Amino acid sequence: MRIAMISMHTSPLEQAGSGDAGGMNVYVLNTARHLARRGVEVDIFTRATRPSQGEIVAVEEGLRVINIVAGPYEGLDKEDLPTQLAAFTGGIVNFARCFGLDYDVIHSHYWLSGQVGWLLRDLWEAPLVHTAHTLAAVKNAHRTQGDTPESEARRICEQQIVDNADLLVVNTVQETRDLVEHYDAAAERIVVVSPGADVELFTPGTDRNTERSRRELGIPLHTKVVAFVGRLQKFKGPEVLIRATAELMRRDPHRDLRVIMCGGPSGAHATPETYQLLARELGVERVVRFLSPRPPEELVSVYRAADVVAVPSYNESFGLVAMEAQATGTPVVAAAVGGLPTVVDAGETGLLVHSHEPEAWADALAQLLDDDERRIAMGEAAVEHASQFSWAAAATQLEAIFADALSIEIPDCHARRAIGY
Template sequence: MADPIRRVAMISLHTSPLDQPGTGDAGGMNVYVTEVARRLAARGIEVDIFTRATSSALEPEVAVCDGVTVKHVHAGPFEGMTKHELPGQLCIFAREVLRAEAAHPLGHYDALHSHYWLSGQVAVLARDRWGVPLVHSMHTMAKVKNDALADGDSPEPLARVVGEEEVVGAADVLVANTDLEAKQLINAYDADPGRVEVVYPGVDTDVFRPTDRAAARAARDLPADAHVVLFAGRIQPLKAPDVLLRAVASLLARRPELRSRLVVPIVGGPSGSGLAEPTSLVRLAEELGIAGVVRFVPPVPQDELAGWYAAASVVAVPSYNESFGLVAAEAQACGAPVVAAAVGGLTTVVRDGHSGLLLDDHEPASWGRALERVITEPGLRDRLAAGALAQSEQFSWDATAESTLAVYERARSMMEETV
């Protein structure tokens, strides 16, 4: 019998688990990497997370908790680089990762887990050098994103498509967030079905849990009787906060008497292609005549985000694509119903008519009517809130970590069989 897995190297090149989710390139993937690493450490497994340094002031190594260390790798300019410019830094990043491992005895790591295609490119080289199994999580896929682009958004470049295809072909095991993502890997990227494992992401229920709604609203200066329609996430076309604003305008055009009680917090910061026009959403609210009901809130820590979910009447997730939909999962764990686009992992996270409503389009009128139903139809919001709590019980980071560890073991067995 093989020795148990003791040390795992994770690669998260383009975004650090130490970054604040909700702005820049930091989002659900950051949470995923951190939470899985923490729970692996709780099982006695040491986890080193390699990420690109974005400031000269960063310490070379930062302990997240006992057993989890973030290692900052110097590769390219510290600031001002976009994801599309990072492929030019893959060689130096890979060199520094290999150099860091070389300081240890041979066989220091027992498994390698890369996140996002850029990390996968480095991990393929490291896997071959270290002789350990490579597990890769895509998190998002260029072909899927390009099939569902928001208006005005830029398609993912061919270099990313080719890079993803290379990683899919090289990884020992691919981790998909949902059954749908597994099918997309197989159908769009010709992944071997025998090397694809589905592992649901989770929710930290110590942080995201039901709390008193009145207290949550008072703490955020929200009226006790308000209809609070919340958006949380990065402000970029993919996440479609503009769809929510147009839906609110449609709703108020039809039901102007709701204006005095409606509050629409937008919690998050510009990201991706949204960085090109960071004030565009503010201007859109003004153009639609709803600036008075919209409140823009900078990205907040996880415990504060949980308070926003608790304060919400409903959480809107109008994304054009989501590999999982962590915002929806966290909101439901706080007892907030969700109105979401029926795309990607959201069809797994949200149970239509039970924990929220799923919409097949991004039309403002459709979204306006769905939001109106939740906030005005007698009994509907409370019924969906109860369903949201029940639905959230199937998503646990402990279960995610346990399943991920089983994937590492399987990948190692598969690699040994081919030697």
């Protein structure tokens, strides 16, 4: 089986945690890796952003990333990418023609790629499987005050993809409900595939591992540590954690606490200083420390160094950070939104917060930071919980879904004429 994966707006090889690179990048790369290891040939098509990338990047046997030139390498925001849909699609068609490739199934990720996949579906007469990752209607329903709403144009494009994709893959049952409620999707065409974590890399550390991780990060061994991992944008809620930190320090000025914010700015108006200035204004700049995004091999040290990982997002289709944290044995305090109630076993591997008010978050964080016995027990339970989710299992499910998609009959031009198109 040969699969064409489409990830137009961000390459799976980009560092997750800044710009437009996030959990979707991790999802695409890891599912593709494990599909390839099962003998499925996978080409991931993405837009080239610098000439040094080269056209074809061999990731491992059976898996390549194809960089398609569509528009200038630099200077195009994600909001401008719809202007390059035709160029990007043309580049894919030309690549497949030049190398004599036929793809059995198209798997598109995010709405921009879904529009490309929809066209390729008809050109290649191959079934389209689509994973949205985020949806405009859902983001608008949960957007923060002052945050820019997703456009009606995007919502219309998503509706077209939902109407025309052969199968829709979602991360959680909640996403199924979102598609049915907001996009009138047919439930029988939706399949839930839980993402995973790299449980071979993200493993619980020994006391010595934790000590080394803290030493590398310059954190005192006996300080309580809360970590945030992800893009620094309003939708991910870093401001919620910083304000909760200020509330914790207001309640107890002598609390020995460090908050690690690991990620880069994301969004049209975001700068590295945005949240640093907030921490300074709230008087917690000594407590809050900012780290640049880092690859998984280094990120594991951040998880191990933390007593608690906070995920204060306003919505998450799944919540990969929460899953990776639990795999390392670190309990999670997360917003009770999107897929996070699935990822976090509330009361057993972490806590869910049903608000984004700083006081509520300070209460939840204090519960775990001040109760060593409960926090340690949750960390042990978290490892077992995370072991139920793996990328290998996700890839096995996807391969079966692709096989099912192959049995879907796509009318060709002659058939359409015959039935009166």
